[in-house]
Amino acid sequence: MSATELTRALLNKQLDSAKTQTERNQLGQFATSTALATDILEYARGLLPSNFKIRFLDPAFGTGSFYSALLQRFPLSQIVSAVGYEIDPHYGNEAIKLWGDTPLQLSIADFTQAKPPNSDEALANLLICNPPYVRHHHLTRLEKLRLKRTTEQTSGIKLSGLAGLYCHFLCISDAWMASDALAGWLIPSGFMDVNYGQQVKEYLLNQVTLLRVHRFYPDDVQFEDALVSSAVVWFRKALPPVNHAVEFTYGGSLTAPKVRELVSVEVLRHTVKWTKFGLGYSNRNSNSQQLKLKDTASTSRMPLSSEGRNSEFLPLKLSDLFTIKRGLATGANHFFVLTPEQVSTHQLPLEFLKPILPSPRFLSVDEIEADSVGNPILESKLFLLTCNLPLYEVKAKYPSLWKYLQMGVENGISDRYLCKHRSPWYSQEKRPPSPFLCTYMGRQNTSRGRPFRFILNHSMATATNVYLMLYPKPALEKALLKKPELLRLVWQALNQMDDETLMGEGRVYGGGLHKLEPKELGNAIAEKFLEILPSLSYVANSLSESLL
Template identity: 45%
Template sequence: MKPSVTEQERFKLQLDVDRTKSQEERNIHGQFSTPYVLASQIVARSLAELPLSAPVSFLEPALGSGVFYSALMQEIRDHAILEAVGVEQDEAYAKIATKLFIDKDFKVLVQDYFAFARAPGNRSRFNLLCTNPPYVRHHHIESSLKQELQILVSDNLGLKISGLSGLYMYFVLLADVLLAPDGVASWLIPSEFLYVNYGQPLRDYLSKQVTLLSIHQFDPDTVQFDDALVSSCVVTYKKTRPIGTASFTFSFGGSISHPAETRIVDLINRDSAQKWSLLHFDQEEGLLGERDTVGDFFEIRRGVATGANEFFIIDPAVIKEYSIPRKFLKPILPSPRYLTQAVIEANPDGTPKIDKVKFLLDCNLPPDVVKEQYPGLWKYLQSGKKQGLHERYLCASKEAWYFQEKRAPSLYLASYMGRSNGNGQAPIRFFLNHSQAIATNVFLHLYPKPALMSLLNENPERMKELLDLMNAIPLQEFMRVGRAYGGGLHKVEPGELKNLAFSQLPEWMKGVVEKQMVLI
């Protein structure tokens, strides 16, 4: 449906206000306006769950300039509106809605949403809620407010919220008191809650305290906001406890009305501690069959976290200046973006054949020994203390602030994160490492298990074949196991990488898992 004249004016005025704010300011406050077409789809989806006999009491708790109310005016059709309320803390955006919808009996409140939610007169007041709450990350939420909201959620719902939770989780959970019985709510929120640990309270709420109707997860390569790098989903539920054989629809990709993939997922006994993803749902249904995964063949460990890369990763000039002994140096790889080849060859001394080799300073001697026996190294360490590096979190947590985690060089490495380029290629890169270099925590180390290592040593040409096999794992498989963000950004943790499945195995790798079991 073509946007109304009012909607076109709203969008124009919204852009005018957007231009008065810096990108940093909007990031801090999580102000990313919803495209009108998407708002219309969400409103239409929500209205379909309300009987025509029920007059609509509408709430838009993160109003912005009123895009969801604008969509409601277009989609309402045969439903009657009893009341409509929008809550917005930013007066500049609220004024747009006040100006444009003054004759529509739309009440715009320039007010803090959480104060609105606590007002006794608003309990069970609304039967339709559609919004895109601010995506404010946890470190931008004042600790006093965070603690206050955590107590409110605990008192209202008996749920314990992690301090890592973004503001949107509080918006969703504290809206429970505002919804009338059988009321319908739809939220456009970051999809991270589907798989991160701190998303469990929201998954718990959706699976046990309301009847979840649907979740549509957008393809992270298709960002829903032009200026926000966050992968989104739309969650729709009804304010009633799930009963009987309740289930919900989980869809992915495409649009809400025409998704690329769809699953009907059992809601009863849903484990909120598990990720909610196509992979896990398909595993539950036995749709994946036997899968050969990376974890069947490799031990996986994260790269070294130094706490101060700029100090502990040094070049030959620093080594020479401070006369740092070779035994305290380990060659270390640069960021994946500086590795142009998937195969890392080695020099005779074990260093990688790359430009500008650097080294990790790795000394595990106590300070008094270093001071007495290695004055150059001691001088360098003292220069780090003058910078306050010993007080940084990771450094301060070590027995001696300059000690490093222990990592052996691994034959294979994987990048911890990467961006897909839109052509279907996987975002995570694998490397074959013939050198003695280790890596920082932007990599994951892959150590072949003994049975696999034996086969690779029998025929070294298999090493490159295995590398190509891993780099051929399709994007969709990473989507199933890893974490997807906006703009095509993907991350994979060690525990997730082990679940990554090979598309197929060469004959020489078949039976390796069984051999490995014999070795154990």
């Protein structure tokens, strides 16, 4: 580390400490480490000719970690110009002092409102940026409208209103880049999976040549103060060549990744989630997209069409077997989810109480037995309060419940978003008990070693939205009713699903937190179920007909 870089890194820490975490979150100020900035510029050097004359641009400069790495990796004789933008004078003024004797032209201004150069000679041919990580809910309505308009005018991309500020930075910068310019972006990897990232992916596939996407291990957090899973995206400002393939890498560093995989642009265009690629197991999963479904009568392949087509492979997904829903959201668990002691203290009527499962961290078992009335046999017993009667009727017939509800009004529970959009506000959405549940989020580095748990529920307990509830579809439900012993086999099949399969469908956040939404879990290939389904020809046939 050079003396100047050491000075810059210490200066950045001092400037960060002078701000609150909230202030930095609002502007998305999460500095790039020296090691990562150096790795990024080292990789850029390998992509550029040795005599390349650099016109450098960093639209979110901070104190200049990338510029510092640029000066260490390239001689000054190669750097024709260096331009930076920093919106916050708190950092910008100090950066101007620090780099005053170098070629840097740093403007303290909002890059998204700046005007790009008029001449081609002034456009950047090397852009490296860690854009501000500002989520859409930190942007005002007027700011969103301005950003959407600017982004569309400069790049032709119509971003979703849910897009974070970093998406706008990436698209707006298109107007600042010369033809064939190289760009490296350090951004959250979430754009590869979420709906608002679709337009960004279309830009990367259609308007530029996407070269590489490198993802870090989820527990290898690149920002000490932001739990976000990061990726480095590389592209050239040029239309992609025919039959172009993109390199996806994972783990380690840019210059020494742990896993490499080439994926064609055509495959990427037809893939919703890009985080499946470059993990080392995506090829295995993609090969298993076509699963054989055999008839019970013999080992011959079951015909899946009355039209004589040889449809011998069937992509069986969990969504073909289950209707999957998030558990219910009460809007105020501390008020609506009650212990037996609280029920007794407030003398709440039993007809408005339903058993509900505790949070996964308080659920020590994966199979929930039930007592004679359907209540779960657990150490931690909880009940959900829900009532559809109008308040005047509650007051007349159930004074103790009315009194408790008045406490909710006085404490602002009735004015919470979910509550005030229900009628009455103390009623709950319908979530009947399901025999199978999956935890909504989890980490690998736990005592269980698995991010997700599948629960077998014999009770009449429902669940909150920290669970996904799996309701068997008619064909499977009929099979379970006819042969109850299959219930355990289905549960075992769920538990035998590869962690990689589930993680590949979901999304991951910094620190290694994995999450699954209902649709994502439904997309998981149900390979293990084929060991059960051959003994259920009517289930198999019902599924095959529905999938044709």
